Amino acid sequence: MFRNTRTLVWFVVGALGSPLTTAAAELRVWAASSLTESLQEIAATYEGSGGEHILFNFGASSLLARQIQEGAPADLFFSADEAKMNSLDAQGLLAEGTRRDRLSNSLVIVVPTDSHLRISSPEDLTTSAVKRLALADPEAVPAGIYSRTFLEKKGLWAVLAPKVVPAASVRAAMAVVESGDVDAAMVYKTDATVSRKVKIACEIPGGTEPPIRYPMAVLKRARDPGAATRLLNYLDSAEAGRVFQRHGFIVLAHSNPTK
């Protein structure tokens, strides 16, 4: 196929190099998995009105933060808790003045739609009828950490810990409870409304410790900080806020950015 080594080398270089030329007009957003539907909707509107093409990487904020730490080419980070954003901040990876606390959320206990279990309060999880409880990894993923700290505050964690099936992200926890392989899961209210295969058994009133906060920021290594900041400002706009609210998020009011 290749007449000599030279053509082969040029072919390989060309094949490897071509993605670089198209990447310039794209924005890369690393975002918590619970934001999947709302951000995709907002991105469609943004791109439709002439904005850059947005590439998403949705996942557990802990994993995303780790990837960014190791040099992942993200332009914007939208985390499900402050701790992950703080750790990037401490390493000087955030662009000055771009960090905003944007959203809040609440936790719910969900069960499969055809479940006969009666769970009207978190204490009901301790009964023997609930054999397994899915949580996003309670050691690392924000949703799991919020759930664990809430259960610890209620004095229920010691009893529930052996029943916990840790999942890679809050959406993975959802998938597990949808499949019926666990009896219940603790996820965000916004996740519960996305799925038809689960029903909300009980809502956890606000007042988790720490309170649920979704901060967003532009990353210092963003290829086009101007474009990234424009997207951030759009995410901060009232128009985007309405989309978030429609998906069940609590939009935080702020007159000034937090940093």
Place this chain on the structure above:
Amino acid sequence: MAAGDWQIVGFTAWVSALATVLILPFGLGVAWILARRQWPGKSLVETLVALPLVMPPVATGLLLLRLLGQRGVLGSVLHRRFDLDIVFTWRAVLLASAVMSFPLLVRSARVAFEGVNPRLEQIARTLGAGDLRVFFTITFPLASRGIVAGTLLAFARALGEFGATVMVAGNIRGQTTTISLAIFHAVEVGQDGLAYRFLGISVALAFLAVWTSEYLNSRNRAH
């Protein structure tokens, strides 16, 4: 390394060994049939056996999950009739390791059986030995080094199994955590030191198993 960490090493070694032992009879049987018999559709069996080796492990894990989950074809029967749950228990780790190691055992054992001169088996038959006796006194001893090498390879594969295990067993501390899952999780929570310690043990175990396997294979070829 804390006591809990050594439990993970012990659990991984134990469940891998058990998985290897479980697939031995069935694996050797399939390998012998593939080596010694012909039939229409044989290539279909060969392909099915080789699938877990070639498919992405997470895909195999997903299939197992759908099959063995509480609402799965097999899983629902086990759950209702025998109150037996496989998914998210140590049994799922066992099963995932067994399924992923099976093709490796069959491959190595088949080659070992094919290396046994069939004339020796025929001579034994002319002297009056039945099929089973021929197998245990002629075929198996002559193929033993290759079989042991294949068994060790299967064991090493089971030790390192991740993709299917994470799908079907999850990472439940003290119940389903294997060395591979522990490494992945340690990296996720930023405990790099722990991850490297597990990595070291994992490399040592795999090295030992594969080196022995290769050594036995080379001695097999020599004679």
